[in-house]
Amino acid sequence: MNIRLISLSLALLCGVASAAGSLAWESKLFEHTAKPGEERVTATFHFTNAGTAPVEILNLRATCGCTVPDLKKRVYEPGESGEIDVVFTYGSRTGEQNLRVSVFTDQPGQPEQLQLVVNIPQMVELSPRIVYWRRGEPMEPRTVRINVAKEHGIVITQVRPHNNAFAHRLEEDTSGNYTLEITPPSDGERQMGRFDLVSNFPEDNPRVFPVFVGIR
Numbered sequence: 001m002n003i004r005l006i007s008l009s010l011a012l013l014c015g016v017a018s019a020a021g022s023l024a025w026e027s028k029l030f031e032h033t034a035k036p037g038e039e040r041v042t043a044t045f046h047f048t049n050a051g052t053a054p055v056e057i058l059n060l061r062a063t064c065g066c067t068v069p070d071l072k073k074r075v076y077e078p079g080e081s082g083e084i085d086v087v088f089t090y091g092s093r094t095g096e097q098n099l100r101v102s103v104f105t106d107q108p109g110q111p112e113q114l115q116l117v118v119n120i121p122q123m124v125e126l127s128p129r130i131v132y133w134r135r136g137e138p139m140e141p142r143t144v145r146i147n148v149a150k151e152h153g154i155v156i157t158q159v160r161p162h163n164n165a166f167a168h169r170l171e172e173d174t175s176g177n178y179t180l181e182i183t184p185p186s187d188g189e190r191q192m193g194r195f196d197l198v199s200n201f202p203e204d205n206p207r208v209f210p211v212f213v214g215i216r
Contacts, residue, residue: 022051023076023105023112030086034120036152037202040089043116047083049076051107059104060084066091067116069101086116094122123149123207124156124199130212131182139184144211146178146197155200163193166213182213190215 030043049055055076060069070085086101096119103112125147133139148154156178159170167183180195192214199207 022049022107023047023055023103024050025112028113029115029117031117032119034090034118036123036149036154037207038090040087041118043086043088043114045084045086045114046081048081049078052078054078056106057103058106059102061102061104061111062086063100066093067099067101069114084114086114088116088118090118090120094120096120121149121152122147123152123154123201124197124209126197126209126211129210132213133184133188133215135188135190135215137188139186139188139215141181141183144180144182146180148177148199150176153200156197157200157206158198160196160198160208161193162196163191163213165191166193166195168195180211182211184213184215188215 024047026046028045030045032041032043034041057071057074057076060071062069066089068087068089070087072082076082084101084103088097088099090097096117099116099118101114101116103114105112127145127147129144131142131144133142146156148156155176156170156172159168159180161168165185169181171179171181173179180197182195185191192212194213195211197209197211199209201207
């Protein structure tokens with residue numbers, strides 16, 4: 001048998017092997033923008049065994065512990081459809097999150113790559129989050145800038161002080177953002193405090209954003 005015939009035979013065998021079992025995906029990409037108060041999202045990836053032999057899914061591997069894939073069964077007959085659910089828990093993450101899940105099967109070749117692109121808006125942004133005065137310096141008011149996701153209807157509903165020695169005043173500007181003016185006690189003695197900014201989301205358990213203050 002000459003080299004050309006051997007190469008042709010190997011190519012045909014590889015073609016048969018790859019066609020024996022093959023997962024065809026509706027989409028390998030899931031895109032989502034988080035909503036106010038949303039803590040997690042479930043992405044569902046649908047597939048069909050488009051080959052002529054059963055396919056066994058051996059393993060699912062996520063790139064992050066915050067992403068948990070789930071499979072109802074492992075072996076799919078020719079023509080049979082299935083789905084993989086992937087639950088992504090946001091935690092304290094913000095911005096665009098790009099996550100992947102590798103799907104390993106008993107078929108030759110590289111694992112299938114499922115991708116989740118989730119944008120988590122910064123609902124409330126504080127600048128700065130910590131305000132300090134040094135003993136001996138003037139005890140003058142300082143300001144915290146509070147930017148909110150107005151497009152999501154986010155507002156600050158309340159300011160809860162934890163040390164009444166620090167006075168405060170919350171003002172909303174024409175753009176829908178806020179400034180929190182904080183005035184320390186005039187004696188300038190060393191002490192700590194905190195202001196909790198209460199938002200309106202989620203409705204059943206509104207999130208609180210702390211601002212830390214102190215004289216040191």
